[in-house]
Amino acid sequence: MASSLDPAMTIGNPLKWLLRQPDGPQQLRRALWAALAGLGAFYALRYGFEQPDMALYxxxxxxPLTLFSQIPGTARQRTRTLLAVLPVGLVLVTAGTLLAAHSWSAACGMFVVTFVTSYLGVGGPGLGGLATSFQLYYLLPCFPPYAPxxxxxxxxGLAAGILLSALVDRLLWAGPRPAPYRLLLADAVEAMADYCATVGRLTAGDATDMSHDQGQVARTLLATxxxxxxxPERxxxxxxxxxxxxxxxxxxxxVGNQLDRLAARAHNPDPPTARLLEQTATALRQAAHTLRTEDPAPAAADALAEAVDVFAAERTRIVVGASARQLRQHAxxxxxxxxxxxxxxxxxxxxxxxxxARxxxxxxxxxxxxxxAPTRWWLRLRVHLTPRSVLLQNALRSAVALAGARLVVGALDLPHGxxxxxxTLSLLRTSASDTRGALLPAFLGTALGAAxxxxxxxxVGDVPAFYIAVAPVxxxxxxxxxxxLGPAWVQGALTxxxxxxxAQIEPPELQIPTxxxxDVVIGGSLGAAASLLAWPRGAQGExxxxxxxxxxxxxxxxxxxxGRLSHHRADGTTVLGPARRAMQLAQAAYAQHRTERASPQGTEPPWELAMAPGYSAIGGGELLLSGHSRDTTPLPPEAARQLAALAERVADGYRRSAEAVRRGGAVAPEDPGPYRADESGPLSAVTRNSTDAPASAVLLVADLESWLTGIRxxxxxxxxxxxxxRT
Structure with a gap:
């Protein structure tokens, strides 16, 4: 069977070939959207109203909205976004027009506009996808002639273009939309529910094969x-x-990590655990239903909360005489x-x-x-107000590059600056190597397009009818x-x-293609210089x-x-704050790293596995703090000492792994020590004295020990x- 890239098929039916490409339908819709909205408004104002300046705007x-921006959501949501763009665009065109009087004022405005619009992208893909449009709205009027x-x-003209874009978007066919994140997550939650039910049957004493469920969980989690x-859907x-x-x-x-641990330990039948896991699987299915239907029905969650309370009461009743292994499994x-x-x-x-209320x-x-909402926004912006944030680095790099380019254009008095x-805007990348890799295709494509x-x-010469006909094509x-086909073709088409x-605004001259x-060579070179001087390694360096x-x-x-739970100190609400802020910076760096094409130097760590213990520390730690913070029963001294020692060993192991990541070397070998339940120091200490220790203290030790060994x-x-x- 002919492949989608078969030359004969490409020549014979180019439309079918294009629609079979991964991004083909989406790109075709964007191009038609731009032609109908952009050129439609241009022709109406240029030839219907004889207003070339208005037509250009x-x-x-x-x-910019149709070709260079990512606007997520349904058609109704996109319309609201486009209408919200209008007042911002009017302000930016006004600012560009008024600041064009001097190169220095235009460059200062360019720096501010670029930095603000780029940095606001930390708020998500909605604003981040519009940054290029906002920057272009300021760019166009900030050049001579100064004509307020x-x-x-x-x-x-700008308002006409934006409004017509919103109208055409609603009239044009919907086009392919990426799968909403909630549906991808629903698939993962449903797969986890099946896995949970299988582990529940295993703990009930039924022999069962879990490989299919584990594979399905891995595939669906990977998709999220x-x-x-x-x-647009992130x-x-x-x-x-x-x-x-x-x-x-x-x-x-x-949840998946916890189920893996249960599956590895389920040897003897444990009916209470099996019943709890059955209720857990039901609640997961209800969560998947909520994600699919957007209906937040609480019934299954309430049933699981009751099952947790019943199980907790059962744990308390049988704690005296329970083995260390049973304590950990229940934890x-x-x-x-x-x-x-x-x-x-x-x-x-x-x-x-x-x-x-829980x-x-x-x-x-x-x-x-x-x-x-304003408080959530401020907290998000504040987290990334650090030189260690790749999002702040990108905003500063882009602002310096475009402001510097505006100064160069003014100093050299370049036409069509x-x-x-x-x-500069289209070729600047987040790393020097990626920017360098984009230059050659851009130069070749522009040269071909200019020719x-x-x-x-x-x-053709000065024949407007010809240019009117050929522009949409x-x-x-x-x-x-x-x-x-590739970036070279895009630059050629843009040229x-x-x-x-x-050629429809002023008489065409041969100097314009030249x-x-x-201009592309100058702008691309300025972008390459900026990416080389400002954080050249991009996300790899951070x-x-x-x-x-x-x-x-x-x-x-x-x-x-x-320490907080062992000694009942009062700082439990803040102890995980620094780790959570560091997690957000690491997540942003990892997300950008996956978009960069530059080959890493040396063997990369498996980044998701590197961050997994941190996720367990934060998520599990918050659950422990919320579940045990009201309990003031002192732990037995020996158990508290053993817990502190275990926590220090787990933390030391994680620090050693962190040092290996920082230095780019292998993790130094270490004897992890006894982490099995039947050899655990804290659990052994508390089970030996379970008749003297309060049940709440025994359960706290079991929960802390389970959390610590899970991180390890x-x-x-x-x-x-x-x-x-492995990478």
Missing amino acids: ALFGAV ETLGHRLT RMSQVAP PTAASLRDRALYDTRATLRH IAIGTAEATLLVTEGARIAFGAPLG WRHPGGPFRYATLS FWVLLA VAAVLVIA VLVLGFGVGPV ITLVVVF WRFL LRCSVADFMELGAQGVTAVT YDTAEFDRAYSGG
Whole structure:
């Protein structure tokens, strides 16, 4: 059977070939959207109203939104976004027009606009996807001629372009939409429910094969990684829905780790654990239903909460005389159920349900659900106000590059200086090597496009009808097929499009294609210089440090939570705060790293495994703090001492792994010591004196010991993978 790239099929039916490409339908829709909205507004104003200035701004009001921006959501949501863009665009065009009087004022405005629009991308893909459009709205009017008297025409044209873009978006066919993140997460939750039910049958004494369920969990969880999700659908915004969905995914991974540990230990039948896991599986299925239907029904969560209370009472009743192995198994089982309660609550919060009474306490896992939207935004922005944030680095790099390019254009008095900054904006990448790799295709594509445009200008001359007819053809073909064929084709299509458009504003000259090529060379070179001087390694230069910091602060959280619960200190609501902030910086660096094409130097650590113990430390630690913070019963001194020693050993192991990540070397070998339940120091100490120690103290020791050994389990998994060369 012929492949999708079969040359004969490509020539014979190019449309079918394009629609079979992964991004083909989406790119074709974008190109048609740009042609109908941008060129439609341009032709109406240029030839219907004889307003060339207004027409140009209408075109550049529509093209950035249709071709260069990522606007997530349904058609109705996209319309609201486009209408919200209008006032911002009017302000930016006004600012660009007024600041164009001097190169220095235009460059200062360029720095501020670029930095603010880029940095606001930390709030999620909605704003981040519009940054390029906002920057272009300022770029176009901030060049000579300084003509504030034309501001009314410019604003009218921009408004016409944006409004027509919103209208065409609703009339054009819907086009392929990436799978919503909630559905990907629902698949993972449902797979986890099946796995939980299988482990429940195993603990009930039924022999069963878990390989299929484990494989399905791994596949569906992989599909929910940020690097596997389309950018517009990533739950990275500061909104309540995205925060809840993101935390639900992190907690679901913790549920999977707990089930893995139960599956490895289930040898003897344990009916109470089996019943609890059955209720847990039911609650997971209800959470999956909530994610699919956006209906936050609480019934299954309430039933699981009751089952957890019943199981906790049963644990208390049989604690005297229980073996260390049984204590740990019950601790892991109740930890699994409580983490599932977090999954169900997170799914409900994501779709508008109020925070449940169970979680309304200081330092709870859903404290952000009690905050106002401006407060959540400020906290997100504040986390990344550090030189260690790759998002802040990107904003500064882009702002310096574009402001510097604007100063160069003004100093050299370059004609069509807008094209220089357009090239800088389109070719600048997050690392020097990626920027360098983008330059050659851009130069080649621009040279080819300039040559074709020069032939058109020589052969056709000043014949507007020809350019009117050819402009939509070039735009649709260039931006419908070009992105599939490669970046060189896009730059060539952009060059021809700009020439045929400007040929309708002023008489075409042979110098225009030449200046277009020179402007791309100058702009691309300025972008390469900026990427070389400002954090040239991109996320690769920051990822190791960010992940290592997260690991070290996670290790601090391990000892802090253990000390807080062992000695009942009052700082439990803040001990995990530094680790959580470091986690957000590491996640941002990892997400950017997955978008960079530069080959890493040396063997990379398995980053997800490196961060897994930190996720367990934060998620499990918060559950322990919320579940045991009200208990003031003192632990037996020997058990407290053993817990402190175990916590220190677990933290030391995690620190050693962090140091290996930071230095880029293998983890130094170490004897992990006795982590099995029947050899555990804390559990052995408390079970020997279970008749003297209060039941609550025994259960606290079991829960802490289970949490600590689980973190050590995750750390050992990373150590084995990294030392064995897995990436």
